[in-house]
Amino acid sequence: MSLKFAILGLVEQQGPLSGYDIKQTIERSIFYIWNVTGAQIYNALRDMREKGLLSAETVAQDGRPDKRMHQITDAGRAALVAEADAPIRDEALRDKVLLRVFFGNQADPEAMAREIEAYMARIHQEIDYLESVERRVLANPGPQHAARHFQLLSLRLKVAQLRGMEEEFRRAGYDLPATEPDQSNPTNIAKAG
Amino acid sequence: MSLKFAILGLVEQQGPLSGYDIKQTIERSIFYIWNVTGAQIYNALRDMREKGLLSAETVAQDGRPDKRMHQITDAGRAALVAEADAPIRDEALRDKVLLRVFFGNQADPEAMAREIEAYMARIHQEIDYLESVERRVLANPGPQHAARHFQLLSLRLKVAQLRGMEEEFRRAGYDLPATEPDQSNPTNIAKAG
DNA sequence: GTTGACTATGCAATAAGTTGACTATATATC
DNA sequence: GATATATAGTCAACTTATTGCATAGTCAAC
Known part of the structure; x- marks a missing residue:
């Protein structure tokens, strides 16, 4: 649905x-x-x-x-x-990325570490991109108060999830590969796939 | 798959x-x-x-x-x-809860607020529960180092996501309904639904 | 003059996930 | 004696999602 x-x-x-x-x-x-x-x-x-x-x-x-x-x-x-x-339920709870992490020991250890760090890089870019979207939305005030409220809320919730994951990966000893910052969104998570 | x-x-x-x-x-x-x-x-x-x-x-x-x-x-x-x-991709990115929030303006405003706060309560319980699982796992050291590493990592990533969302809901002005704490997991997110 | 990007839509086949009903036996509780 | 829970499985129907392919015109770049 x-x-x-x-x-x-x-x-x-x-x-x-x-x-x-x-x-x-x-x-x-x-x-x-x-x-x-x-x-x-x-x-x-x-x-x-x-x-x-x-x-x-x-x-x-x-x-x-x-x-x-x-x-x-x-x-x-x-x-x-x-x-x-309808009541909000977390039905069909399903996270392919976490599942891959859960069974991470089935993969080649070094390849797994590289995958995680590449994923972190995508998270990082995605956070930057979503925050630029938020700034753009906030900068141009329009009508549709309620719609805007919820749209921004969902965006910030997503950012909060990603930030949480990024920190946690860091805490676990994984690190971002060094790259140039990029303001466009050519390889963001949503599109990479 | x-x-x-x-x-x-x-x-x-x-x-x-x-x-x-x-x-x-x-x-x-x-x-x-x-x-x-x-x-x-x-x-x-x-x-x-x-x-x-x-x-x-x-x-x-x-x-x-x-x-x-x-x-x-x-x-x-x-x-x-x-x-x-296989490379970790965030294919099939799909979050029913965020989608519901995104279109939250289509719902009755007060009902929506109640739904969000009820959802926050479930998040809160789920965090408590997952952390108790983590403590239990850490308290009994076993073999399977690599498996354990990744299993705990995925658990902590989930906790990090939930914590991030909880904070963000708070920042947006939503608040946990007052309840007694509960150490069991009768209505946790994963099962509710 | 051909290649590629953009606009615009569609169908068929398959894969993946979900639901509901159904069958059994054993044990524990009321 | 009745009810609930735990164990153990199966099937059919259905919805939802994904993939691959096909069509077709405009426009700009090379």
């Missing part, structure tokens, strides 16, 4: 969107929480149209392919609210 | 295991990383037997149902090592 929840939330907040728009938006705003490919989104959209959660209208463009703009329906809005109001 | 990876890792480390044994072990040692039900394990085992990653032998018991003890095969060991040696 969660990808569909995210799509419903975006379409509700940002009016009619094409699949492509949704992909862009997720890559710009939810990338640190949820990773998707284009195919996943189009698959989900088809499904949601068939279930009546979204309605779509084909719009012709000049010089560009047609696109299908999606709107949330009453049924979609009901599904969105139902999910948003 | 990850559930199967976990199963392969356990069977490799702890010799012949029944599905039931695996369930118990996961509930005792990997519960904070990966959540499973019995059916999931038995489904995975059938699959892995069919693929030749595990071999099984039925063992009769008196006063108890027969059980099928699983051993890792050469193919299984190869699959385990292949996974363990």
